Amino acid sequence: MRSRVLGSALIIVAITLIQSTVLEYIEYNGIKPNILLVFIVCSALLGGNITGAVTGFFTGMIQDIVSGKVIGLYALLGMYLGLTLGTLNKRFYRENIMVTLMFTFVATIAYEGMVYFLGVFFKGQVDFLYSMQYKILPEALYNMLVSIVVFKILIKVYKKQDRSEKVSRNY
Amino acid sequence: MLRLFKKKGFLIIFVTLVLFVVIGITASGNSKLGWFGTLLNSVFSPVQKALSVSGDKVDSTVSFFKDSKALKDENKILRQRVEELEKENDEFKTLKQKNEELKEALNLKNQLKQYQTISANIIAKDLGNWFNVFTIDKGTNDGVVKDCTVIASKGLVGRVLEAGPFSSKVITVIDIDSTVSARLTRTRNYVEIKGDLALGDQGLCKMYNIEPGVDITVGDRLETSGTGGIYPKGITVGKVKEVRQTNNELDRYAIVEPVVDFTRLEDIYVLITKK
Numbered sequence: 040m041r042s043r044v045l046g047s048a049l050i051i052v053a054i055t056l057i058q059s060t061v062l063e064y065i066e067y068n069g070i071k072p073n074i075l076l077v078f079i080v081c082s083a084l085l086g087g088n089i090t091g092a093v094t095g096f097f098t099g100m101i102q103d104i105v106s107g108k109v110i111g112l113y114a115l116l117g118m119y120l121g122l123t124l125g126t127l128n129k130r131f132y133r134e135n136i137m138v139t140l141m142f143t144f145v146a147t148i149a150y151e152g153m154v155y156f157l158g159v160f161f162k163g164q165v166d167f168l169y170s171m172q173y174k175i176l177p178e179a180l181y182n183m184l185v186s187i188v189v190f191k192i193l194i195k196v197y198k199k200q201d202r203s204e205k206v207s208r209n210y
Numbered sequence: 211m212l213r214l215f216k217k218k219g220f221l222i223i224f225v226t227l228v229l230f231v232v233i234g235i236t237a238s239g240n241s242k243l244g245w246f247g248t249l250l251n252s253v254f255s256p257v258q259k260a261l262s263v264s265g266d267k268v269d270s271t272v273s274f275f276k277d278s279k280a281l282k283d284e285n286k287i288l289r290q291r292v293e294e295l296e297k298e299n300d301e302f303k304t305l306k307q308k309n310e311e312l313k314e315a316l317n318l319k320n321q322l323k324q325y326q327t328i329s330a331n332i333i334a335k336d337l338g339n340w341f342n343v344f345t346i347d348k349g350t351n352d353g354v355v356k357d358c359t360v361i362a363s364k365g366l367v368g369r370v371l372e373a374g375p376f377s378s379k380v381i382t383v384i385d386i387d388s389t390v391s392a393r394l395t396r397t398r399n400y401v402e403i404k405g406d407l408a409l410g411d412q413g414l415c416k417m418y419n420i421e422p423g424v425d426i427t428v429g430d431r432l433e434t435s436g437t438g439g440i441y442p443k444g445i446t447v448g449k450v451k452e453v454r455q456t457n458n459e460l461d462r463y464a465i466v467e468p469v470v471d472f473t474r475l476e477d478i479y480v481l482i483t484k485k
Contacts, residue, residue: 056254059334059345060261064269069411070339092222104247105254106337106345106379108371108387111233118225151338159340164386164407173411174339 042200047082050196051098054078055105070174072181073147074189075102079121080146081190084139085197088125095121108158116153120146134194136187143186147179248374251345255377259333259347325442325481328352330360332475333377342385342410342472348480349376357440359481365446365469366390366434367478378480383447383468384410391438392417392447395431399424403432403447403466413472414451417464426453426464442481 054074062071075098083091099117103110124142155170334345348354350373358370360380368382381388383405390403402419409415420426430450436443448468455462 052254055337056257056261058337060258061265063335064265073338075337089218096225101250102337104250106334106341106343108341108343108381109233110236110247111229115226115229115233118222118229122222151340154338154340159386159407162386166407169408173408178339 042204043197046196046200047094048097050078051075051094051101055101059105067181068173068177070177070181072185073151073178074185075117076120076147076150077143077182077186077189078193079117080124080143081139081186081193083121083124084128084142084190085134085193086125087128088122091121091123091125091128092118093121095119112154112157116150120150136190139186139190140183143183144179147182148175151175151178247372251374252376255333255345255347255374258345258377259331262331262333324484325359326353326484327361327479327481328354329477329479330354332478340407341387342382342405343371343379344382344475345377345379346478346480347377349374349378351375352480353482354378354480355482359441359445360478361445361481362470362475362478365448366441367470367472367475369440370480382472384413384415384472386410388415389438390441390447391435392432393435393443394424394426394450395433397425397430400435400437401432409465413468415448415466415468417450417466420462420464422462426450426462428452432466 058071058074062074065071079091079095079098082094086094095117096114097117099112099114100110102113102117107113124146127142152175155167155175159170160167328348330346330348332344333347336343346360354370354373356370356373358373358378360367360369366383368380368385368388371379371381373379383390383403385405386407388405391400392403393400399421400419401417401424403415403417406414406416417432428450432447432449434441434443434445434447446469448466448470450464451467452465453462454464
């Protein structure tokens, strides 16, 4: 459990650093994927609702601190995202890639939709169709691609951690 | 009472309420909670700087190979252009001198003399796709504070949103939360320049609050008016690109092309008040 927390923390830091610096070079039409969002989705799907909520909270918190205008927004959204997706963990077959793809797509639309609603719409910029067509949907598709990679890596990392924990338990 | 904390539902609601309070506090501009953020950013910013620098190097190396032939052709054309420009430059030197004299008379030079400029580098960009905020590698240790003006050699870039000890967040003029009190240089009328979501993607912004009857032509230069209390006056913001009518003559807005190219920001400077 402890190694998983540490592992997740390191991954979040690494993703944040990459996302804030180098990721702009792989923009498509000006849209970057949101790897942190994909990470929350995958962790929640694989880990359950507590893991999802906590991962979402800390991922969001780091996002707020590094590049947010207001502290707490991304943390709140991340936490609820992790929570809702985590509760679906028990119902669907967890290691199914199609489930991940589908939920990444839906989650991106919901999450970025909320970011748009709270951060853009309330400031008077009511261009919903533009945001949907040029920002949210392209990002949802891009995130789906990224989720394939993140999901596979995360499964491998979890399996390695589980194996090393089992080994250390043989006294 | 402590047993309540063990129930998941209660914990979620509790954290939600705390976060709402935090959002409320930080949204109103109170920076008392900033210490935690600045601590984290202090750790992040050196690594972000290293990554940005190496990312830029890789990118410039890759484009070096791609652009080789195009560069050779461009070079030839540019050499000819340089000759032409050198001739024009001599003419402009005399004009410039006259302009300097006039500016002195208007006290514009003194306005900016009270500021010290320190150069800064962009070390990180916004994580998402909605906002135009970036992080620079100068902070309160270098004298940068909230609301310091940030400029490039051509004109206005934005202002400092938040300043930590080693890095600061800068909000650009094309971000949707940015408002610049400006003035048309030619007619001396006051207007406001705000960022817009769709226009911001093209690197443009919107000009509002145009009084009816004000004469605006495409190409008119816009500069900061100094009336907003944040930006000193006289800094070039951009040019009018297009004027649009909405319903009636009273309701016009214009599209402004900032003089700074936000996709290619390199040398930026922060204006710090001298003591």
